[in-house]
Amino acid sequence: MSKRIRKRNSIGILLVLVFLTACIDKRPNRTEDGQDKLESLRTDPPFNKNSMLFKDTIYVPIYSNIYLDEADQKGLLSATLSIRNTSYQDSLFISKIDYFNTEGHLVKSYLDHSISIRPMATVNYVIDREDDSGGWGANFIVALSAKNPDMKPLIQAVMIGHTGNRNFAFSTDGYSIKASLNTP
Template sequence: MKKMKYTSTILKTVLLVFIFISCENKNPNIIKSGVDELESLELGHPIDKNQMKYNDTIYVPIYSNIYVTRVNQKCLLAATLSIRNTSYSDSLFVTKIDYFNTEGVLVKNYLHNSISLPPMASINYVIEKEDDTGGSGANFIVELSGKNKHVKPIIQAIMIGENGTNQGFAFSTDGYSIKRSKDIE
């Protein structure tokens, strides 16, 4: 009888741990300390636009799913938006990250405040595989600024998926400038 109670207690404990883990925050940007590393980069104040010599708006194609068979069976993909500051000495300011679906409808604003991205630093935003709100024609619009007009950031998206038990694939897309301001002397 004691053995059955002990076994029952262990099973209940394992079940509770499993339930707790399942309800855990699934935000991929949260690091183990419980801090959202992307929010920690946000500035508490607006940037001084008069000091900015570089301003650009970047369009980044994203694929939340792709069609993989003749009968248009969809394969869901995980996607990562990667923003990289290639400067050795100058910070890059990210002022907007908006995610749009195939129909051009805004799905999510990722920034509350501008981010200061230090020299040679990178940030990533993850769209999880189960999030199919973007569809096959999703995209990000990223707005950037810098005090140096020669800043050359790299903005890409990496998608990864699987089709079957042993068939994985990954591919990337590059961001394209759609509205660069004229260089300010």
């Protein structure tokens, strides 16, 4: 086989690989079968809120952009909200995931139904780097509950960005702003 034919075949194979790679669904908030991650965790039928002994509302700071220098140059960040059920035995129920911008206005409400996170499971939800609707003071409000009054879920955010050839990442922890325990 001549070099010209091998080169042409190599270019053809490369083009096919590029095409196939472009066809892959790269949306991080989708399951392998294309369903929205949060929708896939829907509780059906809805859980009984009165049977929940643990209830909490968590504030999670998010940064969709940060200032990089004194010239007010902003760097865009991708942000991942991570909700971790740390219980070996009990499910964690989430009834609200709301995203607010720097001015305190609701940008998006991610749930119109409750979801359930199995024991020791985690759900992550990504805010794309190009979405700067939250600004430098954005936050999530996450309302959660469980049947076990001793639940200790872990809610965090991880931000990733780059400028030039420098990459950086940092995380923030969620803070309880409205905890309550129902006594049986």
